[in-house]
Amino acid sequence: MNVRDRDGEGRARNARPRDGLGRPLPYGAQGVERQAEGVVREPGETVREAQRLLDAGMPFHAHEVFEDAWKSGPAEAAPLWRALAQLAVGLTHAARGNAVGGARLLRRGAAALAGLDGPDKAGDGPPYGMDLPGLAGWARELAVRVEAGAAVDAAAEAPQLTGGPGPA
Template sequence: MDGLGSTGGTSGGRPAETRDRDGEGRARNARPRDGLGRPLPYGTAGVERQPEGVVRTPAETVVEAQALLDAGKPFHAHEVFEDAWKSGPESERALWRGLAQLAVGLTHAARGNLAGGARLLRRGAGAVEEWAAKAAGPGPGRAYGMDLAGLAGWARELADTVERTGAAVDARTRAPRLR
């Protein structure tokens, strides 16, 4: 996240803004973030960001993501799942993408974006169930010690809850148990 570049032009009548860029010139937001991944003003103390592009074993991914979920940081857990989805074998990408969707769904539900949260929770639930059915055939889906059927049930129940109550949830207390 070094270097700054200009976006050029205007956006919505605002003057051109400076954008954070990495060493290769790709846009990378260097703003600090809170525990739910919301950008904070520059100079504000945020939570430590997850490094991008880390290759972990599946077991390491599950342990790290669970620790972040337990800490009420589902946005950051999503980044861990995203690394697994991007670096893992093609045959597992749908699993990790579905788990990332569950974490983002929880993030949105905790931020108060209830419709988006419910939609992503249900999409992620469907994705992990579909992957489990293809990977293991009928029966309870498990991968790397994770109870995929249980996670799908958790996600659908949480989606129903946020729609029924119309209230944001606490990410820490509503975090799933991956195993």
């Protein structure tokens, strides 16, 4: 019988430790602390926490932060957070050496960002201070390099969500 890890509500959860790129490690191995799921954050907190994780070379974990935002926030913001999650997962796959999946997700996220660069709720500029066209350009450029066989270091390639994309 295959015993699966379950949470308190009976949903399947993999309790195996994971590395910084979200890859499962053997039970008992030292892994990276996992992001708590279902955390509701203010948009600015989401951007700051995701940036911290991206800068640390943990795009898989940043994806989980964006996923929480898209699932817990207002429906009109979901396309933005979903697109950013796709960029983070694309970076994850690229850093894991999956060129096809990485490039595909980077391009999907970049395409989803198209048309989203409108005024934020206050009408002051881009959503939450993010340069969405710049992030889309970063993703498209990285996709080309990944397909050409470039090795990707997730921390070195981390985009800057605010103040323009590119490694810090």
